[in-house]
Amino acid sequence: MAIVDTRDEPAGASAGAGTRARRPHRTGRAPSEPRPYVGWLFVAPNLLGVLAFTFIPLISVVLLSFTQWNLVSGFAGIEFVALDNFLAVFQDPTFWRSLVITIVYAGVAVPLTLVVGLALALALNRDIPARGLLRAAFFVPYIVNIVAIGMTWQMLLDPEAGLVNQALGAFGAEDLPQWFASSNWALPALILVTIWSQAGYANLIYLSALQDAPTQLYEAARIDGAGRWASFRAITWPSLLPTTVFLLVTLFVGISQTFGMIALITNGGPGDSTTTLSFYMYQTSFQFYRFGYASAVGLVTFIGIFVIMLLMWRAQRGRALHD
């Protein structure tokens, strides 16, 4: 029912704001102050939608996490189990294993994406023929849908016929990696594709940060006889630090939620070698339909990610104060 309300609301709300605000009035209020309800009318369309599709689902997820429920049993089948789900989460070997996989995945993919993005940004922040087009080229993988990317890489990384292994073979490599077909190589393959698709984003953000680099300092550093590496470390890197932390946080949040590629290519496997937390959450919800348990897994995961994010911001603030 909430849905119907929100769909009707936007038109009604703005029309109301129009007629009522036009009325001349002004008693006991500064002439430049709008009536208080006007603000509410402006917020209402968005707020009602956010209430229906974000706030209420969020509260529901918290409530569900204390229950045992699958959709089949209907609402009558909801059973309150207190903290059982959370206790079960912490005793669930698959949960711990997917936690480790997520940490390895994000822990490798995020820093490498940062490094590749920064290297590209430094390399592109110079006078190069058709620079704009070149910058666009590196960004393309980021804006292409994950299904097209996933299917392409799945075939490129085919152990026998894939282009990558053919190229490696042509260079004389032996014991070719089995990529998505092997439980040892599936995660590295996932990391590789992730870096390829995300580096353009890091590159773009770094490039815009480099525009603000303190140019006059380079001159001073050169006069002082500082080498390239020294001036990079003394000038460029510190000026990029806030950007780096920002990217670290956003990439971490984004990459730790990677889902499409896993669902599409590996379905969490081979074995459970690419079952990250977000995929495990999906599996428990929509493959096993354990809604209560899935909610608990989701909450624990989200809180974990949130704490890591806070720690990263803290670390950056601490460092900013030192400078």
Next chain:
Amino acid sequence: MTDTTTADPGGQAARGGAHPGTRAGAQAGAGPGPGTGMAARQALRRRRDRVRRWSWGIPMWLLALLFLLPFAWMISTSLKPDVEAFRIPMQWIPDEPRWENYTEVLFGESSILIPFGSSVFVATLRVLGELTTATLAGYAFAKLRFPGRGKVFIAYLATSLIPAQLLLVPRFVYFEKLSLYDTLWALILPGMFTVLGTFLMRQYFVSQPDEFAEAARLDGANELQIFFRIYLPNALSMISALAILTFVWSWNDYETPLVFLSTPENYTLPMGLTSFTDENGAMAAGLSMAASVISIVPILLVFLIFQRRFVRAMTESALK
């Protein structure tokens, strides 16, 4: 491998930074360069810069081509029959390009025209809804005082970090109960009212001066007039940035339709791409790639046409 590739450009760029001449050239488009030095030295430097431009530019272009190689493979494969897709050695330009892959994908049995249309429909409504609700709410949070504003805004702040993944289960249950499950509305409705879009718009309006509104109010303008005639026209670049971002998110979304849609007739494009299989149920390479190419074209057009705005949108949402 990553170490060697990254260490070098880092050093190179730092060298570029150490020479103001190169930097001035590099920034010529963006801002004023130092522009000092005598004519003869300048000529010499110019020639040296030209050499440097190309000696740096060519490797970077080669690297970019390598980066885009998967797309070249995608296009090449989209023009081949399935049996040819994995032929060794790989043939980049097929002898007889198989354009039938495209006609099959577009007009054949599982035509992607319907998913394509669904994606257009979903993206359009999401963009329109998002722009309407986010600009109104963002403006109110930034420029209108009303009781409870702070509290509501804190609630928004708190939820802004919640991943959509966490909300899939309750949304699934609601949509099921409201008969919205397996309809495009399950994708559209949550996308029309977002916390993030409201944030972006609020950040923009906060940066605008209050004086306009105060002056207009003294002149007897009502709040809607102030919003539509004064603040909204100035916000067009930010609004278009939000429109572009919303379109891209919507167009590429795979997780939400995977959970909320079940009948192939309702699929949006990313889901539709997965429906090309051969008689064994394996992915049909040629058709899948042809469909992929078609799915990329709109997003690439948006990106190339609005590149400046797009980049601004990305960086601005980054620095919010």
